[in-house]
Amino acid sequence: xxxxxxxxxxxxxxxxxxxxxxxxxxxxxxxxxxxxxxxxxxxxxxxxxxxxxxxxxxxxxxxxxxxxxxxxxxxxxxxxxxxxxxxxxxxxxxxxxxxxxxxxxxxxxxxxxxxxxxxxxxxxxxxxxxxxxxxxxxxxxxxxxxxxxxxxxxxxxxxxxxxxxxxxxxxx
Numbered sequence: 001x002x003x004x005x006x007x008x009x010x011x012x013x014x015x016x017x018x019x020x021x022x023x024x025x026x027x028x029x030x031x032x033x034x035x036x037x038x039x040x041x042x043x044x045x046x047x048x049x050x051x052x053x054x055x056x057x058x059x060x061x062x063x064x065x066x067x068x069x070x071x072x073x074x075x076x077x078x079x080x081x082x083x084x085x086x087x088x089x090x091x092x093x094x095x096x097x098x099x100x101x102x103x104x105x106x107x108x109x110x111x112x113x114x115x116x117x118x119x120x121x122x123x124x125x126x127x128x129x130x131x132x133x134x135x136x137x138x139x140x141x142x143x144x145x146x147x148x149x150x151x152x153x154x155x156x157x158x159x160x161x162x163x164x165x166x167x168x169x170x171x172x
Contacts, residue, residue, distance in 0.1 A: 004097040007109045009044040013037045014093075021083050024069045029085045031092055031117060032064045035125035038110060046110030049142045055132045063128055088123065092116045103143075111143050 006014070016037035021029045038047050039057045051057060085093075095116035100108040117126050118136040129135075 004100070004108045005106060007107050009041060009046075009110050010096075010108055010113060013041055013044065013110060013113070016040055018083055022081065024065065026068060027083070029083050029089055030068070031086075031089050031120075031123035031125055032068050034089060034092065034113065035117065035123075036061060036064055038113070041110070044110040045146075046114040049111060049139065049146065050114065050129070050134065053134050053138065053142055055129065055134055060125070060128045060132070064124060067124060088120075092120055092123070095119060111139075114139055115143070 013034065014037075017029050017033040020033040020036040020040075021027075024033075026033070038044060038050075039061045041047055042051075047057065092113070093116075096112040097108050099112040099115040099119070100106075103112070105112070115136060117123060118129060118134070118139055120126055121130070121136075129139075
C-alpha cells in the first residue's frame, strides 16, 4: 500500500481529534473524537456534505459529549501528553485511505473519512448518523453528485465495501 497523502483538512482533523480527546479527559483517541473534530472543522467537505444532507451536527456533538464527556480521569493532561489511537480508530483512518483509492483520488479527504465511519457502522458516530438518516450509500451518492462523476472509475455499482476480511500487518 502506498503512503497515503492527506488533505490539509484531514491532517487538521487528526490533530484536532487529539484535542477533543484531551478536552473530554479520555485516555485515547476514538472514532468519536475524529467525528467531534470534523464537527469543529465546518469548512471541511465531509462536514459540509453531512450538513447539506440535513444532519444536525450540534445535536450529534451534544450526544457524543454526553456519552464520552463524563470521564473522571486521574491522568494529568499536558500539551505534550501522548494519546494512543484506539485500534478501531486506526482501522477507520486506514479505511479512509481505501475509500480514496476506490474513488481514484490521490488525496485522502474528510469525505473519505466519513465514508469509512459509515462503512464500519459500529461506532457511536456511525450509529448517530444512521439515526439521522445518513448511511454509506446516501453519503457516497452525495460525494459523487458533488464531484459530478461516477463513484468508481470502472463503473461498478454503489455498495458498502466489505472490510470484515481486511487485515494488515498492524492488526497482527
